[in-house]
Amino acid sequence: MPVEIVTVPCRTDNYAYLIKDSAADEVLLVDAPEAGPILEALTARRWTLSTILVTHHHGDHVEAVDALRDRYDCEVIGPRAEASKMPALSREVAEGDSGGSGDLAWTVLEVPGHTLGHIAYHFPKAGAVFTADSLMALGCGRVFEGTMEMMHDSLSKLAALPADTVVYSGHEYTRANARFAATVDPDNPALQARTARIEEAREAGRPTAQVPLKEELETNPFLRPADPAIRNHLGMQDATDAEVFAEIRRRKDAF
Ligand code: ZN
Numbered sequence: 187m188p189v190e191i192v193t194v195p196c197r198t199d200n201y202a203y204l205i206k207d208s209a210a211d212e213v214l215l216v217d218a219p220e221a222g223p224i225l226e227a228l229t230a231r232r233w234t235l236s237t238i239l240v241t242h243h244h245g246d247h248v249e250a251v252d253a254l255r256d257r258y259d260c261e262v263i264g265p266r267a268e269a270s271k272m273p274a275l276s277r278e279v280a281e282g283d284s285g286g287s288g289d290l291a292w293t294v295l296e297v298p299g300h301t302l303g304h305i306a307y308h309f310p311k312a313g314a315v316f317t318a319d320s321l322m323a324l325g326c327g328r329v330f331e332g333t334m335e336m337m338h339d340s341l342s343k344l345a346a347l348p349a350d351t352v353v354y355s356g357h358e359y360t361r362a363n364a365r366f367a368a369t370v371d372p373d374n375p376a377l378q379a380r381t382a383r384i385e386e387a388r389e390a391g392r393p394t395a396q397v398p399l400k401e402e403l404e405t406n407p408f409l410r411p412a413d414p415a416i417r418n419h420l421g422m423q424d425a426t427d428a429e430v431f432a433e434i435r436r437r438k439d440a441f
């Protein structure tokens with residue numbers, strides 16, 4: 187396994203991710219929700235943090251940036267569009283920008299909606315995408331700053347990545363997302379099977395927010411506004427995909 191990805195549970199339900207190339211000393215971190223668990227995960231492996239990749243400005247994703255920078259003198263990379271709202275960045279990035287080397291090569295996808303400057307980091311060689319509060323396991327982030335249409339476009343962009351890409355999202359919300367998904371897509375056997383696996387994993391305390399895109403495409407209602415069964419269920423046979431997405435998101439907000 188050339189690239190090792192460590193899921194670090196933080197705060198109540200956040201995830202940070204450490205990414206290490208076994209052939210190099212480079213260690214990346216996606217988001218910095220809480221210093222304690224991240225420092226613990228690094229020191230237990232005798233890893234030195236090289237770079238923090240920030241997805242968006244919310245406190246539960248950036249709070250530990252300064253503490254980690256003090257400790258490791260690491261580079262901090264984040265979205266240009268939100269640079270004024272977060273701890274100082276050493277590099278500001280936007281759509282199409284890239285970094286990292288070898289198997290840790292990444293590129294930036296702008297995925298606004300939850301916040302206006304939200305970005306995801308795609309690692310094509312490692313087959314991973316870090317989506318934080320844009321595309322989430324069986325869900326998507328709440329649309330706080332952007333529009334429904336914007337979030338729908340962002341999810342469509344992520345949905346177009348290779349289907350074997352593993353999606354690493356920012357929160358453990360999967361169980362609640364599964365309960366909601368059943369209300370808009372009640373007859374989907376793939377969703378039912380996944381829900382059973384999620385219940386089992388959560389009972390055992392295992393994370394469930396790290397899933398191949400293929401599985402999201404088959405089960406995540408926010409990626410399936412074109413699905414005839416969902417449209418029938420919502421009585422929206424003639425609506426656009428963006429309209430169906432917006433209706434699903436509104437129902438989730440009220441769920
Ligand atoms: Zn957020």
Ligand code: FE
Pocket residue numbers: 244246247319356357
């Ligand atoms: Fe968050």
